[in-house]
Amino acid sequence: MTKISDELLAAYADGEAGMADRAAVERALSQDARLRRDLERYRRLRQEIDRSFAPVLSAPTPTRLRKAIEAAAERAAAPAASLRRRLKRDCFIPAALAASFAAGLFLGVALMRAPGDDSRLLAASPALAAALDSLHDAEAIGAVRILASYRNSELRVCRRFSVSDGRLPVEGLACFAEDGAWRLAALEASAPADAYLPAGETGGLDRLTALMRPLPQDELEAFLAARRDRP
Amino acid sequence: MDAQRKELVDCIPRLRRFALALAGDQSDADDLVQAAVERALRRLDGFRQDGRMDSWLFKIAQNLWIDGQRARRRRGRHVELEFAHDLVGEDGRRAAEQRAAVADARAAIARLPEAQRLVVAYVLVDGQSYRDAAANLGVPVGTVMSRLARARKTLEQAILGEDGSDDQNQR
Numbered sequence: 001m002t003k004i005s006d007e008l009l010a011a012y013a014d015g016e017a018g019m020a021d022r023a024a025v026e027r028a029l030s031q032d033a034r035l036r037r038d039l040e041r042y043r044r045l046r047q048e049i050d051r052s053f054a055p056v057l058s059a060p061t062p063t064r065l066r067k068a069i070e071a072a073a074e075r076a077a078a079p080a081a082s083l084r085r086r087l088k089r090d091c092f093i094p095a096a097l098a099a100s101f102a103a104g105l106f107l108g109v110a111l112m113r114a115p116g117d118d119s120r121l122l123a124a125s126p127a128l129a130a131a132l133d134s135l136h137d138a139e140a141i142g143a144v145r146i147l148a149s150y151r152n153s154e155l156r157v158c159r160r161f162s163v164s165d166g167r168l169p170v171e172g173l174a175c176f177a178e179d180g181a182w183r184l185a186a187l188e189a190s191a192p193a194d195a196y197l198p199a200g201e202t203g204g205l206d207r208l209t210a211l212m213r214p215l216p217q218d219e220l221e222a223f224l225a226a227r228r229d230r231p
Numbered sequence: 232m233d234a235q236r237k238e239l240v241d242c243i244p245r246l247r248r249f250a251l252a253l254a255g256d257q258s259d260a261d262d263l264v265q266a267a268v269e270r271a272l273r274r275l276d277g278f279r280q281d282g283r284m285d286s287w288l289f290k291i292a293q294n295l296w297i298d299g300q301r302a303r304r305r306r307g308r309h310v311e312l313e314f315a316h317d318l319v320g321e322d323g324r325r326a327a328e329q330r331a332a333v334a335d336a337r338a339a340i341a342r343l344p345e346a347q348r349l350v351v352a353y354v355l356v357d358g359q360s361y362r363d364a365a366a367n368l369g370v371p372v373g374t375v376m377s378r379l380a381r382a383r384k385t386l387e388q389a390i391l392g393e394d395g396s397d398d399q400n401q402r
Contacts, residue, residue: 006380052336
């Protein structure tokens with residue numbers, strides 16, 4: 001009688017044995033009680049493992065993990081990293097940002113000083129904050145234009161904007177935080193022809209906003225009214 | 232791009248199960264899932280359109296876990312069971328396992344040596360084919376089979392208890 005190895009027996013049970021091997025295993029099984037017990041034990045082991053791991057498969061993704069993943073999606077969509085690299089590499093860029101609007105330099109400086117810091121406050125950036133607080137979509141003040149408005153998964157209002165002075169067009173996404181200040185969720189160069197951006201670091205804003213619900217007109221009106229009438 | 236992200240999110244329950252098999256503990260597993268998803272999202276653009284999202288994601292998790300295990304070893308926090316195994320020897324280990332209460336499958340898998348645990352996570356927990364597991368691990372199919380055979384013996388002992396001798400089991 002052919003000796004059936006442990007490997008082959010498992011392969012048979014797992015449906016991984018070839019035709020000839022299958023026949024050999026079945027022949028051996030018909031003659032060998034010990035082998036039948038081995039097979040039975042292996043099947044019971046697989047059942048036990050299935051049973052033990054089944055709950056996690058059907059469980060909803062825990063909130064902590066879901067939030068972390070959403071945050072990661074936002075960070076991934078925030079090519080601020082690539083912009084930061086450019087800012088470090090190329091001194092002309094902060095100057096261009098500064099030229100684009102008063103808040104620009106502040107933005108650039110904040111990004112350079114706090115790489116990876118998620119609490120990039122825009123409160124100190126009055127021109128941008130004013131635009132975020134008061135403009136309807138598609139309206140502009142100076143170099144700042146509001147492009148679209150959304151509600152993120154935490155039901156916060158987020159607004160996509162562009163800053164453009166013809167030298168370094170930038171697009172960003174700011175979300176209105178619980179503490180009553182705007183936070184920069186993402187910032188990216190809006191792909192100027194001369195810019196070198198490593199593959200995979202453009203289009204992040206599109207990915208980010210695609211996850212969000214567009215803000216209905218009446219909700220935007222209510223939000224703007226609340227910002228206008230705030231004490 | 233968005234379809235890819237949805238595909239990624241759809242993989243998460245399976246990824247959590249896989250990570251649980253590796254980490255042995257749900258909280259550590261979710262940390263691993265989080266790290267893997269974060270890395271995947273950062274590299275989503277590098278993901279081949281014709282590739283399989285699940286394999287890609289599992290491989291990221293696998294590599295992160297292996298790196299983490301290495302770091303843990305360097306810190307010397309715990310003795311790998313592989314080495315413990317060598318020290319105690321087959322008989323000592325068997326005896327210890329017989330004394331121990333029949334363990335939960337998860338706990339038993341968590342005690343396997345790393346290389347075996349990876350194979351078990353792919354094949355027995357996630358139900359992947361030997362070929363896919365071998366491809367993800369970068370080893371020949373034969374290696375998957377031999378690791379699986381070794382792991383299986385250990386797990387059967389731990390989870391199902393000692394196999395009765397031939398005479399006792401045959402009525």
